[in-house]
Amino acid sequence: MSRRLACLSSALALASALPVAADPVFNRIATFATPANMAEGEDTARESSAEIITATEDGMTLIYSDSPLGVLGLVDITDPRAPKPLGNIAMGGEPTTTVVIGNRAFAGVNTSESFTNPSGKVVMVDLASRSIAAECDIGGQPDAVARAADGGFIAIAVENERDEDLNDGALPQMPAGYVVKIPVLDGAMDCAAQQRIGLTGLAAIAPEDPEPEFLDVNAAGEIVVTLQENNEIVVIGADGAVATHFSAGSVDLAGIDTRRDGRLDFTGSLTSVLREPDAVKWIDADHFATANEGDYNGGARGFTIWRKDGTPVFEAGASLERAIAAIGHYPEHRSGSKGVEPEGLAFATFDGVPHLFVASERGSMIAVYDVTDPAAPALRQLLPSGISPEGLAAIPARNLLATANEVDLRADGLAPAHVMLFEHAEGSPAYPMLTSEGSDPLIGWGALSGLAAGAGPGELFAVSDSVYGSMPRIYRIDTTTTPARITAAIDITRGGQPAQLLDLEGIAPDGEGGFWLASEGRSDRLIPHAIHHVDAEGAITQSIALPEALLDNEIRFGMEGITVMGDRLWLAMQREWQDDPAGMVKLVSYDIGDETWGAVHYPLETPAEGAWMGLSEITAHGDWVYVLERDNQIADRAQVKRLYRIPASALQPAELGGPLPVVTKEMVRDLLPDLAILNGFVPDKVEGFAIDAEGQGWVVTDNDGVDDSSGETLFWTIGKVD
Template sequence: MTFRLTFCSLIALAAASPALAAPVFNRIASFATPDNMAAGEDRARATSAEIMAATPDGMTLIYSDSPLGAIGLIDIADPRAPKPLGNIAMDGEPTTTVVLGGTAFVGVNTSESYAEPSGVLRAVDLESRKVVADCDLGGQPDSVALSPRGDMIAVAIENERDEEVNDGALPQMPAGFVVRLPVREGQVDCAGKQVVDLTGLAAIAPEDPEPEFVDFNARGDLVVTLQENNHIVVIGADGAVAGHFSAGTVDLDGVDTAKDGKLDFTGSLKAVPREPDAVAWIDDDHFATANEGDWQGGSRGFTIWNRDGTVVHESGPAFEHALIRMGHYPEGRSGKKGIEPEALKYAEFDGEKLLFVGSERGNAIGVYDVAAPAAPVLKQILPSGIGPEGLVAIPGRNLFASANETDLGEDGGARAHVMLYERAEGVPAYPTLASEKLLGWGALSGLAVDPADPAVLYAVSDSAYKDQPAIYRIQTGQQPAVLTDKIVLIQDGEPAGKIDLEGIAADGEGGFWLASEGNPDPEKDIPHRILHVDGKGAIQRQVELPADLVAGSTRFGLEGIALAADGTLWMAVQREWKDDPKGQAKLLNFDPATDRWSAARYPLDKGEGWIGLSELAIHGDRIYLIERDNLIGQAAQLKQVASVALEGLKPAPLGGDLPLVEKRVERDLIPDLKRWNGYVQDKVEGMAIAPDGTAWIVTDNDGVDEASGETFLWSVKLAG
């Protein structure tokens, strides 16, 4: 219900005049962590942006980079054009940094093993970029917090468990604890170190507390989460334990509980331990926890607590439901912890009390108004990049930033990023598409315009949901566009299987022609075929590609399908097959009336990675195609719309010489993809063209797993 209000408010904001627009956050820039490497360094190495802090003037961001064993610095004097300031080696694994004046205090894990943990707090002079002091912590540090008065630093010494030992079960000694370090004249007093013992408190493994996250309130009280112990401790300003309590459990309804290639939000989970990760005070008496889970729990949401342990608000699955409606649900985590809320940050912007909740697996950040802690209101969902781990608020500059730890460069995916957002009057640029109901959607791979209403689009999702191929109805004309219906394909009365939908075309009679990309891999065994379905998704006809043609196929099959004025169907094959000359892909033609197949060849551009076709649509006397490389972020070079004239195009029978078409480039899509100020998405996969020449284009979010989950739907006017 909360999201429904927010969803409607987004539409209302889009319709409002600028004078009446409310302040909102929009992403204004992104920074890839490899950019902080010095000239000549190997940029292919894994890197990361984990927990992050800002300097007191809000002009520099400092993030921990565990793979490089360094902290990275970013100049955000111009937040729309962040600049690299390089990395500072930490001689160990940095965890969390806090900044006081011109000094950064960095928790550094120097452990030789889980059984022999060690760590230090390093003081780094930011002007000279030198380590100027060390303070031995006596164990492996995780979270570090600086008191609002700047007179105390607290460190959670987790001494984390080895998940490979006894299935990660507790206890695993040595036990963790909290360290409090007085700060005098801007420097840490190591000799004044106080160790706060946390053993004997939790009901779960009381002899082995594993403190995860710490945060100070204005009075100097400290709240500590013991994630695996499912426990929370409040330490008073005097350093004594003032209270502690179990984090308890949550019953969840309306959740997907199985990793099975389907989006099914009808399941329930009972007595799920919260196992909180990040914690943040909202005021002196209330704090919030992000209930990620790390061992046996993870309640997929967040909780707002009174300091005495009373639950003031439990989000349950509401946060996850909000992400589901935006296509940000990671189906691959259904059997475990869903969207995994992990990061939290509380801040006040012009008196507005805001709680930011980061979803590690849903790759998005919820912005909640918590003026009334018992009744938080969801204001926005921000796209974050992959794996938001650290959140930073800079209210004095109306800025917010997220550190996204996941680096997929080794697999050709996105690198780790820092994202920057500005709060200003306006309307949210994201999402571009959302559903009002818990339909479950994502991985959109093809588009078609409704012949009866050009404001209505139909989309299909690909094999990310291999056992739930579906058609989605989209109502445009508002921001965000509204996904109003989901039609699951049916065969013999059951949901169809072994289908990888990559193209859709309306048949003009209330049904659809669909292109299914095959995969000859024996483990996949998906045939290359086209399907004709009625308006309810029931399969009426299946047409497999000719055997001689399929003999030369690869997994890069049909991408896009369109119905021509002569009643024939045109389809694009994504890449060269074994019988194609290098750099040429087939455009297939099929006549449903005669079952006749024919084809032409399309000249692919040259570039890095591979170049292929992702969609095909017909408008007027031309065939329009999306042609792209498979590269992402800064590596992306080619994402374009091209066209081929239908006049004079005479496809030839298969098995002989095929004519080579002449293409015309219509639009470079990379500037379009940059308008959301993240990194350039690789999979521009859907396009549909209305009678007036308006082309709708959509990206495939890859089902969120190992992808940002961002879906961009936008329209452009084609000149031709």
């Protein structure tokens, strides 16, 4: 494979749509972790979640459903920059969706014992006392709940979902679902007057087993409901009778990644992909939007705006997915199924402009569209939103948007579930910090694990790690634009074929147009520890295995950075190997001329209990050698994310196998405040550092390829380092 350069167009598609600095934009202002709502004495290590979210009518309190705990969680956002826990309210089952009318919250609660014997209720909560005031049995398992604009009724999609492990999840699986409409009189439900609206016999797919997924009510009291698995959309009139229904149809997609193969390749296509819509939201009296997440037979990867007679007036196709890929949030591990999986929607008018918000569950992104013309939505922003955003709540009276991010990964040592708050105000978008938007063909990227300076002004190079093991690449970055741009990708090849068995963690220019690359070994993946040299076209010209004196003591964590000092390569080993004293990690040298090895010891900070400490980058510049040192902790557990430096003169390597000299270090910068600048949670992996031709220091984080990660890549300058 030859070097692949991507020519940038003069006007980036996304950047051209972004507001100028004086226009209002959305930026994240706060993050709330759901375990904070557990009471004193409770086991806060239990799994928690924030799934679907709403706000009280005064916009001062958020209410989210926490399915694992079986509670509604309440958050005080009187000061939206400092959300405070208000505790949890037990629901006696699994809460799904909540709406608020006056001072009462109405939550759908699943109490089903089995798929074949579903049951559920609507629970009414008095918000003043935070106690349950009433319950209505609705005869089946509820999913979405919506309210009439005037508060006169609530509508519930009773899905009676299928067992995905039975017959490969194929329909029909009885009992059938339906919609429930419950009058609300003087703030109370009239359970006896509830209306159960049948939906059987409508869809072409399994008409005997409709599974209503999501619904919404317009100002006229009409209910639109999606039957996701049936690929059908139904509009119910204000009288409670089905007014119209139609197939959600299919979409042809081009310019997408269709294979889960460890590479990002946006040249694929799919035909006749069923939309299988999830969320649905009215935009005006005649139009609504659907998020086409897909289920077992579809997934159109975008969203559609419809007239209520069933005519599609806009189809996003692959455009949203490609915009998300351009900022490094494409989930390659979902390429074989539903890509970025648009799932949630919200609609509200901010500053006179109608906005549609589309949540990408697997891309962990919120897309912000101006839908002044429903037939021509304009993408305005892409907002970072924790891990797997499921629900959204717009509060235009307070210029706020809230998102519920459902995944709790603390059992894996990662982040808890979060609620996030965004403010609509004058300013510039804080995110993304790095994009390949405008590249042709589209350059997909992520998991940036090493950084190095180029020769030109504002020129940097980065590598990605084994997340994309079938597509090892070097990326050229132009930092003279905001956001910085990935302008080219160089494929790493061996013998004319894509190089395999690499886990690139470090990069250093060789001064002649090529690069030295550090590949971290993984015996469980048959990846050897090695240094590779590539030419300007990315072809491997030399591979250097680590010496036996090192390999005899290897562990899983190997080289995490590489730099050039004269005729020597210096490598940062991430963690202590078997022959290292506790708290000491090797900086290994390789003399290019005489092919000899040596090392010094670097003293690590002491990790917190249950954590480990290691290095993730090494960069020589002038009289100093800079290293990134970090713990493996995330969010509020993160304590050490720091840039240190060592006098270059102190790097006098001793022979491997014997005592090693210990270098001294001094801290240059605590990176924790930088990592919190987006008001999200602190990421684990600060992976790359480089000093450009003008002496500016640059830092990048590794987003793990959006797999069990929020996908956020932080890329910023710390200014002049000398």
